Amino acid sequence: MELLNEHYLGQGRQKVVYRHPCDPNLCIKIPKAKPRLLKSLKREIKYLKRHQQKLQFLSNYLGExxxxxxxxxxxxxxxxxxxxxxxxxxxxxxxxxxxxEKVASMYQSLLKNKSAVSELEPCNILVKRWENGDYELYIIDGFGNSDFIKVCDFSRIFLKNKLTRKFRGLCELLDLPQSFLD
Incomplete structure (x- = not known):
């Protein structure tokens, strides 16, 4: 598959993203050339495979x-x-x-489905707008558990603490109410 400058969509700290040249509904993420970044992407893919069927607000992973x-x-x-x-x-x-309300719903869904996030930042969430003016939030990066010892994968208490910390930070950045975290 040949990717050209015209397919370029953007980049973050770890990956460069291109629109698929033959399918406008797909994108291709290319990791930057650092081995630890590839490890991070592989970890995220592992979690996506496990959770993408349960969580509608994830960008689906479709293969290499x-x-x-x-x-x-x-x-x-x-x-x-x-x-x-x-x-x-x-x-x-x-x-x-x-x-x-949308952020609170995402928090509840992650907690219910025992799913962690590693980097819950506004740049890792896209807003999909519908014709009627409504919208949905999608996590496109930073999904999964990046902890060295993955206690959150096995303990609901630790998972809740981690999610609460991540969502509290997001709410503070966006100046949103945090009452759903109590």
Whole structure:
């Protein structure tokens, strides 16, 4: 698969993301050339495989693909009703009504399904807009348990503490109520 500059969507600290040249509903994440970053991506994929069927707000992992830039990882591309790539929460959160309820619902769903997040940041959450003005939040990065000793995978108490800490930080960044964390 040949990826060109015209397919480039963006990049974070660990990965560069391209739109799939043949399927507009997919993106390809290429890890930056550091071995520890590949380890992080593999860990995230492991958790996605385990949880993506239960959690509707995850970008689905669909497999590996060879590209001219190295091994790539296929994910569903989150797009708005008009086909535009959805925007990150960090850039539009002040425009959104009901954001506190959506974030609280995500927290409850992660807790119910015993799912951890490693980096719950506004840049790792996309806002998919529907034609009727409603929207959904999607986690596109930072999913899974990055702890060295993965106690959260086996203890609901530790998982709840971790999720509460992560969501408290997100709510503080976005100036959202935190009453759902009590």
């Amino acid at each position: 693909i060879e590209t001219n830039l190295g091994k790539g990882y296929l994910f569903s591309l989150i797009c708005d009703h008009d086909g535009a790539v959805s925007k990150p929460l960090e850039s539009i959160y002040s425009e959104l009504d009901g954001l506190g």
